[in-house]
Amino acid sequence: xxxxxxxxxxxxxxxxxxxxxxxxxxxxxxxxxxxxxxxxxxxxxxxxxxxxxxxxxxxxxxxxxxxxxxxxxxxxxxxxxxxxxxxxxxxxxxxxxxxxxxxxxxxxxxxxxxxxxxxxxxxxxxxxxxxxxxxxxxxxxxxxxxxxxxxxxxxxxxxxxxxxxxxxxxxxxxxxxxxxxxxxxxxxxxxxxxxxxxxxxxxxxxxxxxxxxxxxxxxxxxxxxxxxxxxxxxxxxxxxxxxxxxxxxxxxxxxxxxxxxxxxxxxxxxxxxxxxxxxxxxxxxxxxxxxxxxxxxxxxxxxxxxx
Amino acid sequence: xxxxxxxxxxxxxxxxxxxxxxxxxxxxxxxxxxxxxxxxxxxxxxxxxxxxxxxxxxxxxxxxxxxxxxxxxxxxxxxxxxxxxxxxxxxxxxxxxxxxxxxxxxxxxxxxxxxxxxxxxxxxxxxxxxxxxxxxxxxxxxxxxxxxxxxxxxxxxxxxxxxxxxxxxxxxxxxxxxxxxxxxxxxxxxxxxxxxxxxxxxxxxxxxxxxxxxxxxxxxxxxxxxxxxxxxxxxxxxxxxxxxxxxxxxxxxxxxxxxxxxxxxxxxxxxxxxxxxxxxxxxxxxxxxxxxxxxxxxxxxxxxxxxxxxxxxxxxxxxxxxxxxxxxxxxxxxxxxxxxxxxxxxxxxxxxxxxxxxxx
Numbered sequence: 001x002x003x004x005x006x007x008x009x010x011x012x013x014x015x016x017x018x019x020x021x022x023x024x025x026x027x028x029x030x031x032x033x034x035x036x037x038x039x040x041x042x043x044x045x046x047x048x049x050x051x052x053x054x055x056x057x058x059x060x061x062x063x064x065x066x067x068x069x070x071x072x073x074x075x076x077x078x079x080x081x082x083x084x085x086x087x088x089x090x091x092x093x094x095x096x097x098x099x100x101x102x103x104x105x106x107x108x109x110x111x112x113x114x115x116x117x118x119x120x121x122x123x124x125x126x127x128x129x130x131x132x133x134x135x136x137x138x139x140x141x142x143x144x145x146x147x148x149x150x151x152x153x154x155x156x157x158x159x160x161x162x163x164x165x166x167x168x169x170x171x172x173x174x175x176x177x178x179x180x181x182x183x184x185x186x187x188x189x190x191x192x193x194x195x196x197x198x199x200x201x202x203x204x205x206x207x208x209x210x211x212x213x214x215x216x217x218x219x220x221x222x223x224x225x226x227x228x229x230x231x232x233x234x235x236x237x238x239x240x241x242x243x244x245x246x247x248x249x250x251x252x253x254x255x256x257x258x259x260x261x262x263x264x265x266x267x268x269x270x271x272x273x274x275x276x277x278x279x280x281x282x283x284x285x286x287x288x289x290x291x292x293x294x295x296x297x298x299x300x301x302x303x304x305x306x307x
Numbered sequence: 308x309x310x311x312x313x314x315x316x317x318x319x320x321x322x323x324x325x326x327x328x329x330x331x332x333x334x335x336x337x338x339x340x341x342x343x344x345x346x347x348x349x350x351x352x353x354x355x356x357x358x359x360x361x362x363x364x365x366x367x368x369x370x371x372x373x374x375x376x377x378x379x380x381x382x383x384x385x386x387x388x389x390x391x392x393x394x395x396x397x398x399x400x401x402x403x404x405x406x407x408x409x410x411x412x413x414x415x416x417x418x419x420x421x422x423x424x425x426x427x428x429x430x431x432x433x434x435x436x437x438x439x440x441x442x443x444x445x446x447x448x449x450x451x452x453x454x455x456x457x458x459x460x461x462x463x464x465x466x467x468x469x470x471x472x473x474x475x476x477x478x479x480x481x482x483x484x485x486x487x488x489x490x491x492x493x494x495x496x497x498x499x500x501x502x503x504x505x506x507x508x509x510x511x512x513x514x515x516x517x518x519x520x521x522x523x524x525x526x527x528x529x530x531x532x533x534x535x536x537x538x539x540x541x542x543x544x545x546x547x548x549x550x551x552x553x554x555x556x557x558x559x560x561x562x563x564x565x566x567x568x569x570x571x572x573x574x575x576x577x578x579x580x581x582x583x584x585x586x587x588x589x590x591x592x593x594x595x596x597x598x599x600x601x602x603x604x605x606x607x608x609x610x611x612x613x614x615x616x617x618x619x620x621x622x623x624x625x626x627x628x629x630x631x632x633x634x635x636x637x638x639x640x641x642x643x644x645x646x647x648x649x650x651x652x653x654x655x656x657x658x659x660x661x662x663x664x665x666x667x
Contacts, residue, residue, distance in 0.1 A: 202393035
């Protein structure tokens with residue numbers, strides 16, 4: 001702090017501190033506390049708010065366990081509350097999205113960091129960033145058009161004689177996953193790229209010189225080195241996917257439901273903001289727990305990711 | 308176990324730049340061979356071609372009589388020690404050392420035992436479970452050597468591995484490397500820009516400049532009979548005189564300079580007009596009286612104490628500074644600055660050589 005005052009003077013230091021504090025308090029802490037507080041209050045007619053019925057309760061959270069339905073994956077059928085199912089599928093498909101993003105990002109990041117000549121790198125970055133010049137809504141709609149029953153994808157595949165009649169691509173969670181991978185893959189590419197480019201190329205050569213085939217070089221040298229980058233990419237992609245509302249709303253099918261959509265329905269359709277707040281908090285807490293658990297399993301520390 | 312290496316007409320181009328130009332050298336099995344030269348002379352390119360990271364543009368590289376064309380680094384019987392060592396920081400030391408064995412499918416117990424044995428050989432017993440970051444520079448060096456030896460290479464390639472160490476450690480590691488090479492009888496190819504290192508360790512030295520191998524010989528020959536001015540100047544110091552040859556006969560010749568006529572050995576390649584006379588400072592003697600030949604009147608301009616010897620800088624009548632080294636053993640008196648003396652040298656210790664590199 002003393003260093004900052006010496007460097008920038010008291011006026012500028014104060015301004016920066018105040019702006020940071022405003023951002024943190026007014027835009028992060030206060031809204032979240034408000035949300036948390038209202039999630040524990042019942043949804044009441046306006047006249048009853050603040051009255052004797054307005055007591056703190058966990059009932060909103062318990063609504064997750066209402067309305068059991070029967071599902072039978074792999075011929076094994078059991079009863080599960082519908083919102084718990086939605087939540088589980090959201091986590092499951094977010095994990096799948098994260099894995100697909102990793103599978104796409106790792107080879108590309110390795111190529112950019114170690115094979116591509118530094119002169120071509122700006123072009124590569126440009127190509128990766130160009131899609132971001134268009135708004136996320138438009139990009140999701142673009143995919144909706146591409147994947148439509150009589151859309152360009154079906155048409156091209158028919159012309160190439162790979163399929164003989166149009167395919168409905170947006171079935172189940174397909175559209176959601178394609179959209180999420182497309183939207184968030186960059187969040188995987190860049191941390192992994194950064195991690196791999198900090199690897200000394202001599203280590204790759206040393207491993208090769210000692211006789212290692214390419215897959216072992218990746219398994220023993222590149223992947224362990226890139227682990228923090230992969231972890232931070234995975235955390236970002238997973239959290240953004242699980243918290244995404246736009247893509248599941250646009251590219252969802254009749255049989256897909258994302259947990260954020262459930263939150264939205266509580267908020268906008270049922271107009272029950274209290275339950276919506278409770279659900280939003282559940283999503284936040286459960287995702288954080290899930291991420292912590294996975295990080296523990298893969299022995300990644302939070303400080304690794306911050307680097 | 309160890310193998311010889313033959314480079315036949317090997318050239319390597321990077322775009323329009325010729326990094327290595329028509330290199331021909333035959334390295335014997337079990338030999339300690341050094342490539343010595345300034346940075347950018349192509350020595351590292353030669354090493355990378357032998358290890359397989361670069362394919363030569365022309366020519367063939369044979370290891371143990373086998374043409375290595377198209378063989379990837381992981382298929383060659385070579386082990387490279389990198390300049391920055393390139394140890395694997397995320398693996399414990401024993402895994403570093405046994406990585407090459409892991410690749411070859413050796414089971415864990417055998418690998419661990421082999422790593423232990425190698426650690427003892429390089430004088431680091433008990434370091435097996437440490438991490439690389441816990442070691443000092445010299446210890447890392449030993450681990451790198453052990454890692455390379457673990458795969459039992461026929462040829463060890465060393466790319467200036469001692470350059471990051473301090474002077475004392477470097478001298479110690481020189482002796483160590485030499486001892487390991489003698490014990491294992493593996494062919495060592497050592498890349499360095501440090502002439503002291505090359506001369507002290509090698510059986511033979513190849514001096515390189517501008518992509519060309521200038522001279523290949525044993526260290527004494529390189530120092531005492533350099534083939535050209537580049538080799539003479541890169542390996543050791545010289546007093547250099549410009550002039551022209553007269554009356555060559557029987558390997559000796561007269562050499563006429565602005566400071567008068569000298570007599571010296573005539574180098575085989577000393578033809579044409581860009582030739583000079585080279586005399587080592589330790590062969591340059593200062594005395595109060597003129598000698599019969601090769602004697603130059605000088606005025607002492609600077610005396611610098613170097614420890615084992617004292618370098619006396621003296622100015623000739625033409626303004627050229629020549630250096631004479633006086634051994635610091637009390638056998639000779641060190642002149643005062645401003646004293647007049649005669650610098651002279653034995654004709655057998657002076658060489659007439661082409662002044663720069665051979666461009667054959």
